Amino acid sequence: MELFLQQLVNAIALGSVYSLAALGLTLVFGVLRIPNLAHGALYMIGAYVTYFALTSYGIPYIVAIGISAAVLALIGVIVERLVFHPLRNAPHTHHLIAAVGVLFFLQSGAQVLWGSEFREMPSPFTGIVNVFGLNIGQQRLVVIFASILVMVALYLFLKKTVPGQTIEAIEQDRTGASLVGIDANRVSMMTFAISAALAAIAASLVAPINLVFPTMGEALNLKVFAIIILGGLGSIPGAIVGGFALALAEVFSSTYISNAFSEAIGFLFLLVVLAVRPTGLFSKGA
């Protein structure tokens, strides 16, 4: 039982990070229909920005995450303007290739600028909390609570504010939204900004329990794609549920079935869902 609970906490922490990263990806897909393969690279850059804000400038951790989110939002806008906007009328394959290009550019850029060594992000939350006989690292609790907070904030933004509603409007009906005077350009930029900021927050939260290095986004990239396909492309609840589902599947399959099998099991789970519901769990029948 103790093993089960300990692993449950681990899975929820992992799932929070997966969900946050997947949310950004699914937003971009929903609004722009672009599979942004560079998402993992934005995630990595986000971790570096927080790292340098913390270590070179001595900015407190939480503020550093905010700065990183802002910087990445700006980078997201730049990427949208320079790369994806000029391709808006091009066939879909062009977006894919451009996204791969951005991924390589950011990854090798990071390696040239900051070197390929692993860096450890110092976090003020280093203690261990003992709850019902479980040893839980404070940073894991921070990951879980911060993720929930960000998800709630995102939900409120999308549902309760005008700019947020314009995103949903474009997502639902691009032509209709344009007809009522919504500026699709502005929404594209805003979506990229939010997406990159979410990636930065996810990376900054997880970096203290992992490490910061130029290829840190690679493994995550594949997983977040699986998550948004699982949850339904473009679906926000889908990304959240998908993120936790994949994390739970990974952690518990390795605990009770086989460790070697855990990476595969996430994808097996994905295949089963797609066989039953080819459009994903929460698709809107798009």
Added chain:
Amino acid sequence: MWRSRRKLMVLPLALAAFFMAACGGGGGEGGGSGDGGEVVNIGYSGPLSGGASLYGENVLSGIEMAVEDLNEEGVEIDGQPVTFEIASLDDRYLPNEAATNAQRLVQQDDAPVVFIPHSGGIFAAQSINTDRNEFLLGAYSSDPAILEQENPLTMMIPPRFDNYMEPFVGTTMDEFGDSLGLIPTESEYGQEWTDQVTEEWEAQGGEVLSNNGVDYTTTTDYAGPVTQALSEDPDVLFIGGPSQPTALVIEAARNQGFEGGFIVMDQAKVEEMEEFTSEENINGSVGVMPLIESDEAGTEDFVTRYEEEISEDRLPVSEVGYNYQAMHVVAKAMELAGSTDDPQAIRENIEPALAEVEDEYKVINFPEGFTEEGHLAGPVVATFVEDGEYTELEVPQEQ
């Protein structure tokens, strides 16, 4: 509109060109200003981008430092002054790329020697280095399987990892108890280590628990596998992959209350791990001896030079030192052979060259002999970390 868009497109192109130039510039450094004389290219193919690039850069910097010494000191081969230069190519850790690179280095740069720092690439290169384009293979991998190929032009540089098993297992079993949990990295190399550790642990009468290995390069959180391994209540954990993630595994284990010992795979370096977890957590680990703790004649100066020339924030790890020594051995072998382009002759002179290398170039477990299978062998000292001290652990060498 059109105009401004075109302008916008130019910027990323310019940036891309800048980065490509920056990447490409890394290759040809290291050569001194040879005033006339012959230029000999030393080939290197290793990971210089991607997740393993730090390792590849460490190996390369060892060779570079040796080449710098040699050019400064001035080497004469067969009466001719010789300048060494390094031709390096990125193989992204891929075996087939390494073989292609080796071929290129030999054909285009006339490299008589090619260093490759990973067993997959070494196996691939062993299938081509005795053909038309002969070259001596500087093999930096502790996998003894590279000797079993009986390749006549291989020089295996580091100590064989199978020799670590007996002292590592013996020490930790005596100290902590006889059940062993496994959380190694899931690479081919990690798998081989796991098999050997398992075999030795059982041979010495211990119990091996389930394998909870994870891929250290893609795992986001180590808490899960650690929890699982600890649920079986092990006395000792076998761990290891790149140093920094290995430190995180130790940290996770200690945080979850583990008080036993660690057998650390030779890929991970204890001195690098110390930067990522507290010294206290590392107590009770057996692993390879840090270069900085080595008592060879040249170690101290080497460490100072590394700090000045290569990196202030990183320590010179053993792969830097082993490749540094190997390059000095190769240069001496060329001198004795009186040839820079006959790999056979260079190979034959490696054994006598060992005695000729000056003490100041000896930095870690300097080899005493060169075996028939092609291994730079000698006494090896590993370490057991006790109360923050690196106590020496003799590693008996059986071939």
